[in-house]
Amino acid sequence: MKEKFMRSQSNAAAIVTPPSQNKALLSKLLLWLLLFFSTTYVIYTLKLLSTPHTATVSCAKHILISTTTTTKTEEINRAGQTKLEHIVFGIGSSAKLWGKRKEYIKLWWDPQKKMRGIVWLDKKVKTHKNEKGKLPLLKISSDTSHFAYKNKQGHRSAIRISRIVSETLRLGEMENVRWFVMGDDDTVFVTDNLVRVLNKYDHNQYYYIGSLSESHLQNIYFSYGMGYGGGGFAISYPLAKALEKMQDGCIQRYPSLYGSDDRMQACMAELGVPLTKQLGFHQYDVYGNLYGLLAAHPVTPFLSLHHLDVVEPIFPNVTRIQALQRLQIPMQLDSASLMQQSICYDKTKKWSISVSWGFTVQIFRGIMSPREIEMPSRTFLNWYRRADYTAYAFNTRPVMRNPCQKPFVFYFSKAEMESDTNYTVSEYIRHGVPHPACRWKMADPDEVDRIEVYKKPDPHLWDRSPRRNCCRVANSKTKSLVIDVGICGEGEISEV
Numbered sequence: 001m002k003e004k005f006m007r008s009q010s011n012a013a014a015i016v017t018p019p020s021q022n023k024a025l026l027s028k029l030l031l032w033l034l035l036f037f038s039t040t041y042v043i044y045t046l047k048l049l050s051t052p053h054t055a056t057v058s059c060a061k062h063i064l065i066s067t068t069t070t071t072k073t074e075e076i077n078r079a080g081q082t083k084l085e086h087i088v089f090g091i092g093s094s095a096k097l098w099g100k101r102k103e104y105i106k107l108w109w110d111p112q113k114k115m116r117g118i119v120w121l122d123k124k125v126k127t128h129k130n131e132k133g134k135l136p137l138l139k140i141s142s143d144t145s146h147f148a149y150k151n152k153q154g155h156r157s158a159i160r161i162s163r164i165v166s167e168t169l170r171l172g173e174m175e176n177v178r179w180f181v182m183g184d185d186d187t188v189f190v191t192d193n194l195v196r197v198l199n200k201y202d203h204n205q206y207y208y209i210g211s212l213s214e215s216h217l218q219n220i221y222f223s224y225g226m227g228y229g230g231g232g233f234a235i236s237y238p239l240a241k242a243l244e245k246m247q248d249g250c251i252q253r254y255p256s257l258y259g260s261d262d263r264m265q266a267c268m269a270e271l272g273v274p275l276t277k278q279l280g281f282h283q284y285d286v287y288g289n290l291y292g293l294l295a296a297h298p299v300t301p302f303l304s305l306h307h308l309d310v311v312e313p314i315f316p317n318v319t320r321i322q323a324l325q326r327l328q329i330p331m332q333l334d335s336a337s338l339m340q341q342s343i344c345y346d347k348t349k350k351w352s353i354s355v356s357w358g359f360t361v362q363i364f365r366g367i368m369s370p371r372e373i374e375m376p377s378r379t380f381l382n383w384y385r386r387a388d389y390t391a392y393a394f395n396t397r398p399v400m401r402n403p404c405q406k407p408f409v410f411y412f413s414k415a416e417m418e419s420d421t422n423y424t425v426s427e428y429i430r431h432g433v434p435h436p437a438c439r440w441k442m443a444d445p446d447e448v449d450r451i452e453v454y455k456k457p458d459p460h461l462w463d464r465s466p467r468r469n470c471c472r473v474a475n476s477k478t479k480s481l482v483i484d485v486g487i488c489g490e491g492e493i494s495e496v
């Protein structure tokens, strides 16, 4: 580093000429310039006088046409919508876990949607005939044993996985690629939302887009400026090209780092590109039940889910895979609205209601303000098991102690599009756990066992400024509650 700096300095010194020589040179140059301008002036005037007018007009026209055509192609390049086919996924995996993890990839990978991507493995794996076309290409990463790895807790596969973007680029066939999206083999992406988000950024510029960990301690140990790899992050094509040129050298400079994503961030820092933080990529560095987080998702597109092997299945009494398969139903009907919260009140019964579209509905006895309901309840545990809620990088609320305040939980069961109205009808069924006795003299939500939510699909939800949807209780017959979810009307708010 130091040597380089000194060399460039001495180069600069060589160009500088003595001041006296400088002056003479300058006056000579000025004279030449004057001569040049006066001759061009004379020639140009003569030419203008001698040529007929039409010529200049056609000349001007020609320029106009050529400029409009260039701006048009530029416009198409810039404004042309980013689609799934412009994204190349890079999935880090290993032969050891492939058998199990591939099931997660099958959930979101859809070759019919022209997806492009590669799963990078350390060793060859068995491939099955019936999986043909259901998974991305499988490739074996190149040897990285010559790279130093000096972290005692981590595993040197981090180097291999960190190089996925560079290795993918070196394969060629990068026609029309705008973005690289990295993820783990235990990550499920909501690709429609990913496309919506990436469309907001200019892929011709350098972008490194991702999200942090839920754990404040993870963010302290790693970085608050790092895109967590499991939640997934995106790198624009020109940035990937710049990265590819320097990554191998860069990785050698950080042998003591832990993972692949911190190695990536170290190289981004050398390139001077900060993380563009995009909520919705979910690293989910937590244990236990994601319910609280998913029931109060921030007002942002739901992009990914990670650590699926670590947390409980998102729906009760089914396997992890079955639970995620169920989530595909709302995802296909109205992906933009998936997990979007709306808050309303049944004024006659004095209940507070929270809908997380496509996932759950909760009824609380009494009135809870939106600012409380939009805070995730702590149904999950910290990644550092001894740490408590003070170690999260966001606000949470405790699970209610008072038996009357225990929410009545309804889980998404099925949904369909009503062909005569073009509304989605989604059904949420009461989770059959017995509720503790409550002495509050008010309507008991225990009588409700099913909730129906009507909602018009809203593919342009994220083209507008972020705002929670509104919900309204349309009908609260004893056993079945009907709720309407949609864009808030003029002056409509979630009023306590």
Ligand SMILES: *[C@@H]1O[C@H](CO)[C@@H](O)[C@H](O)[C@H]1NC(C)=O
Pocket: 317, 432
């Ligand atoms: C869980 O599933 C099993 C079998 O599908 C069923 O018999 C049981 O009643 C379910 N339990 C709950 C609490 O829903």
Ligand SMILES: *[C@@H]1O[C@H](CO)[C@@H](O)[C@H](O)[C@H]1NC(C)=O
Pocket: 419, 420, 421, 422
């Ligand atoms: C529903 O959508 C279809 C297809 O887009 C359209 O032809 C039809 O008119 C719509 N119906 C209503 C009631 O809006």
